[in-house]
Amino acid sequence: MMLLLIATLLPLFILSLYTHPALMDDYNDTNMVFGKGFFGVQKFFYLNWTGRYFTDILLSLNPLVFHAEWAYKFNSIVWLSLHLIAAYWLCGKLFKGIDWIARIGIVALFLFTYIMLLPDITGVFWQTCLYVNFTPNFLTLFLFGCMVLYYQSEHKNLYFILSALLMVAIIGSYETCMIYIDMFMLLFAVVSFIKKKKLLFPFTLLVIAIAFSVFSATAPGNKVRAAMATNTHQFIYSLKESLIWGGKVLLNFHWLLFTFFIGLLLFGLLANRINWNNTGSVFILSPSLALLASLAIPFAGMFIYFYSSGTDPPPRTVNSMWFYFLMGMMYFSFTTIAYIKRQYPNFNPPAMAKPGLYIVLALVFFFRAHNITQAYKDVSSGVAVLYDKERTERNIFLTTFKGDSCLVDSIQHIPKTLYFVELPEKINWLNTSYWDYYHKKYIGIKDRVHHKQ
Numbered sequence: 134m135m136l137l138l139i140a141t142l143l144p145l146f147i148l149s150l151y152t153h154p155a156l157m158d159d160y161n162d163t164n165m166v167f168g169k170g171f172f173g174v175q176k177f178f179y180l181n182w183t184g185r186y187f188t189d190i191l192l193s194l195n196p197l198v199f200h201a202e203w204a205y206k207f208n209s210i211v212w213l214s215l216h217l218i219a220a221y222w223l224c225g226k227l228f229k230g231i232d233w234i235a236r237i238g239i240v241a242l243f244l245f246t247y248i249m250l251l252p253d254i255t256g257v258f259w260q261t262c263l264y265v266n267f268t269p270n271f272l273t274l275f276l277f278g279c280m281v282l283y284y285q286s287e288h289k290n291l292y293f294i295l296s297a298l299l300m301v302a303i304i305g306s307y308e309t310c311m312i313y314i315d316m317f318m319l320l321f322a323v324v325s326f327i328k329k330k331k332l333l334f335p336f337t338l339l340v341i342a343i344a345f346s347v348f349s350a351t352a353p354g355n356k357v358r359a360a361m362a363t364n365t366h367q368f369i370y371s372l373k374e375s376l377i378w379g380g381k382v383l384l385n386f387h388w389l390l391f392t393f394f395i396g397l398l399l400f401g402l403l404a405n406r407i408n409w410n411n412t413g414s415v416f417i418l419s420p421s422l423a424l425l426a427s428l429a430i431p432f433a434g435m436f437i438y439f440y441s442s443g444t445d446p447p448p449r450t451v452n453s454m455w456f457y458f459l460m461g462m463m464y465f466s467f468t469t470i471a472y473i474k475r476q477y478p479n480f481n482p483p484a485m486a487k488p489g490l491y492i493v494l495a496l497v498f499f500f501r502a503h504n505i506t507q508a509y510k511d512v513s514s515g516v517a518v519l520y521d522k523e524r525t526e527r528n529i530f531l532t533t534f535k536g537d538s539c540l541v542d543s544i545q546h547i548p549k550t551l552y553f554v555e556l557p558e559k560i561n562w563l564n565t566s567y568w569d570y571y572h573k574k575y576i577g578i579k580d581r582v583h584h585k586q
Contacts, residue, residue, distance in 0.1 A: 184352030
């Protein structure tokens with residue numbers, strides 16, 4: 134399991150050191166901070182583009198704002214490490230007395246599955262996507278840990294406040310994640326009511342979730358952006374498309390099949406390592422209800438996306454749905470193991486089942502984990518090194534060139550795992566944001582000029 138975890142993250146950490154700012158929002162967001170100032174950008178975004186108040190703050194503090202291009206290369210390492218830390222920490226809160234081997238095993242299976250089936254791995258290396266779509270992931274893991282600690286610790290006020298703050302940050306990060314947190318808090322409040330638990334904590338969190346979701350969803354900027362699309366706020370259209378897309382991602386992307394396989398591995402890893410009779414307060418849902426709630430995640434996310442935007446979801450949005458679906462299915466696996474071990478304490482799988490499952494896992498890693506194996510290819514082939522060299526040379530040229538217009542060589546070596554968009558031939562905001570960052574009136578590509586001649 135330790136080898137699996139290292140093998141999953143190592144190529145991504147290495148590739149992070151070869152990343153450079155993406156042409157799109159990375160430069161544009163930075164230019165806006167230069168022009169409007171930190172607080173001016175928050176006001177502009179909320180009124181004219183989006184209600185993502187928390188990630189707008191993060192984007193306004195990105196490394197480029199401080200002219201620290203070198204720090205951009207550590208974005209992915211930091212964000213992936215926060216996923217690792219949050220998942221490992223949460224495991225210790227879900228299972229009291231669990232040993233480090235089991236915690237590493239859970240985290241390894243979780244992160245391997247997440248990275249392997251991530252719809253768009255390039256988002257890990259694009260700053261704007263990383264801040265917007267991946268920040269809610271590890272914040273959610275920390276949120277769940279704080280909620281568990283509220284019931285386990287004597288410092289209830291501390292974990293009450295931390296839970297509320299983390300939830301507010303997630304809601305202000307991305308609309309899809311906002312919906313999932315609202316759904317979870319509603320389910321949490323209903324189950325607490327049915328089980329006759331103390332209601333102050335769950336219902337206070339639910340009220341806070343609703344209040345900040347309204348603040349985010351009613352941002353004037355959301356109306357401005359929605360006006361640019363068709364089919365927005367069409368219930369029948371959104372319902373139909375969400376059913377099609379939800380089924381597609383569950384089956385075509387192998388989400389459902391592989392998460393069941395991971396559940397079998399978790400059973401072998403955890404069944405005899407944990408006293409499942411002491412986990413009732415955490416795994417309070419029945420396996421069937423946990424499964425139904427998990428299956429609803431992609432459909433609910435798709436419906437909200439189609440209803441608000443009226444267009445097919447971009448891969449970065451599906452990335453977010455995948456993370457929450459995987460969390461749900463991991464919880465379903467835990468509830469299933471708990472149910473089986475409580476009903477049949479002496480039940481254990483056949484002795485040969487575990488080695489067979491690990492052999493299948495190894496085969497999957499080498500032959501089906503395309504995101505990970507492609508990352509290794511980008512590193513071992515040297516294309517990432519050449520890409521980094523070309524981008525660095527271009528950056529040095531543009532920062533030292535004294536004129537206001539120039540031509541640059543096109544980037545020839547582009548790793549498939551990294552996110553890169555070349556300057557468009559047709560001039561638009563992508564070009565101008567790039568030009569403004571380097572204080573130029575025009576930057577063109579030499580190859581295109583020669584081709585036209």
